[in-house]
Amino acid sequence: MKKYDLLIKNGMVHTAVDSFESEIGVSEGKITAMGQNLGHAERVIDAKGMLVLPGGIDAHCHIEQESSTRIMTADDFYSGSVSAAFGGNTTFLPFAAQHRGQRLRDVVDNARERARNKAVIDYGLHLIISDPTQNVLEVELPSLIKEGYTSFKVYMTYEMLKINDGEMLDILALARRHGALTMVHAENNEVINWISERLLQRGYNAPKFHAVSHSPVAESEASRRAIDLARLVDARMLIVHVSEAEAAHSILQARNNELSIYGETCPQYLFLTAKDLDQEGMEGAKYCCSPPPRDKASQEAIWKGLKNGTFQVFSSDHAPYRFDESGKFHAGRDASFNKIANGVPGLETRMPLLFSEGVGKGRITINEFVALTSTNAAKIYGLYPRKGSLVIGSDADIAIWDPKWVRTIKKEMLHDNMDYTPYEGMEVKGWPRVVINRGRMVVEEETLKVDRGSGEFLPRTPAEAGRELPISSPLSPSRNFGAKLL
Numbered sequence: 001m002k003k004y005d006l007l008i009k010n011g012m013v014h015t016a017v018d019s020f021e022s023e024i025g026v027s028e029g030k031i032t033a034m035g036q037n038l039g040h041a042e043r044v045i046d047a048k049g050m051l052v053l054p055g056g057i058d059a060h061c062h063i064e065q066e067s068s069t070r071i072m073t074a075d076d077f078y079s080g081s082v083s084a085a086f087g088g089n090t091t092f093l094p095f096a097a098q099h100r101g102q103r104l105r106d107v108v109d110n111a112r113e114r115a116r117n118k119a120v121i122d123y124g125l126h127l128i129i130s131d132p133t134q135n136v137l138e139v140e141l142p143s144l145i146k147e148g149y150t151s152f153k154v155y156m157t158y159e160m161l162k163i164n165d166g167e168m169l170d171i172l173a174l175a176r177r178h179g180a181l182t183m184v185h186a187e188n189n190e191v192i193n194w195i196s197e198r199l200l201q202r203g204y205n206a207p208k209f210h211a212v213s214h215s216p217v218a219e220s221e222a223s224r225r226a227i228d229l230a231r232l233v234d235a236r237m238l239i240v241h242v243s244e245a246e247a248a249h250s251i252l253q254a255r256n257n258e259l260s261i262y263g264e265t266c267p268q269y270l271f272l273t274a275k276d277l278d279q280e281g282m283e284g285a286k287y288c289c290s291p292p293p294r295d296k297a298s299q300e301a302i303w304k305g306l307k308n309g310t311f312q313v314f315s316s317d318h319a320p321y322r323f324d325e326s327g328k329f330h331a332g333r334d335a336s337f338n339k340i341a342n343g344v345p346g347l348e349t350r351m352p353l354l355f356s357e358g359v360g361k362g363r364i365t366i367n368e369f370v371a372l373t374s375t376n377a378a379k380i381y382g383l384y385p386r387k388g389s390l391v392i393g394s395d396a397d398i399a400i401w402d403p404k405w406v407r408t409i410k411k412e413m414l415h416d417n418m419d420y421t422p423y424e425g426m427e428v429k430g431w432p433r434v435v436i437n438r439g440r441m442v443v444e445e446e447t448l449k450v451d452r453g454s455g456e457f458l459p460r461t462p463a464e465a466g467r468e469l470p471i472s473s474p475l476s477p478s479r480n481f482g483a484k485l486l
Helices: 077-086 104-116 134-146 165-178 189-201 208-213 216-233 245-256 283-287 296-308 350-359 366-380 481-485
Strands: 003-009 012-014 019-021 023-027 030-035 040-046 051-054 056-058 089-092 095-097 126-128 151-155 181-185 237-239 261-265 398-408 427-437 440-444
Touching: 012 366, 051 366, 056 350, 056 366, 077 089, 077 427, 077 440, 089 398, 089 427, 095 104, 104 126, 104 134, 134 165, 151 165, 165 181, 165 216, 189 208, 189 216, 216 237, 216 245, 245 261, 245 296, 261 296, 296 366, 350 366, 350 398, 350 427
Parallel strands: 003 040, 012 051, 056 089, 095 126, 126 151, 151 181, 181 237, 237 261
Antiparallel strands: 003 023, 012 019, 023 030, 051 398, 398 427, 427 440
């Protein structure tokens, strides 16, 4: 009988489409056998009573990244990747963020250098494009896409990051030509500014007014507009961190019309509400993010979207700014709501929260959980089947979950570099006991087992990337005159 480096026995395997009993044999970092009575191994893990899942892929997190106001996030590629691993992730996709006047190539080189000797799990990089010059569009982006940077994010808000509709069309058209994917932060900047000015004129400065200024209308209008721009040029698009019902409905309608539109949502829109911003003093600043948490009805709409195909990806949007002058209060402890750093942490708690409240309470199935937290991201972002799957030939990226492990979330138990968690005190049932990346034991017995810098960079495949996969049906160019203009 063959001898493996690692053999996982007696666990129930769950993928995005199936659940079955199987042993998993691992050799040289790959899954090389699945079945029963596979033989012997250097190391055997008895997973009796456990769930054997693909390692999570957090496809949206901000790690060692400067904001447009030049505030550095609290987590670097070491603390961020360690935190991700303890939450069941084996891959994450942070950003290389371009600010106005910067060359994309320099931005990418800088991000790669920051990650190289720190990350403990595998990683890729999205780009953020805020300055789509002729050189960026004609030289830098096409070259970087060929090198495996096949997704980029653009903003419809934030003064120093937003692009106009014409620039977005240029980027969408380029992405279509080169098999890349455009991610969009969809909020109407003028609506937000118009409301903010009137609130501030009346002395409404407290953190809770952040949620008021970011009206759901700003998000729903921008989402519809972004979808129409993508429809014009027949481009693939993913709308990130969706928080409210009308934007979600627009995405589902686009998908029902066979547009190549994807949706993403995040924990803050399932587990937080605008009331969390309404606290004594500046405590509400801990919950300021954009879009902001909404109300209970919006939470239910987002849960529904996870079930009905609106959302393909559930990401953390981990944006760690500490509760001090280095982060949230970079503009001062008494800063008005529009000067508070935007973002909440959630890298390590993303999957346990969704498992406990989703799978544990019957809102989604275990297979839907795997799809939302791992497999769909691998498909959409050009990592499948190497990542996000448990099949022969894929990387041995495996998380062994204890579905009965009850934990109360406390800041002290987490591994990021933050000084708070917005989910403090929440009880969850289900957490990974063992996390394996490329056959390496990353987390075991609540202990990190790998060295700093041992994660690998993942260049991704520009495809007709993802069009051939059964996530979305593309729109035929014959049905879209705009495609003929490209």
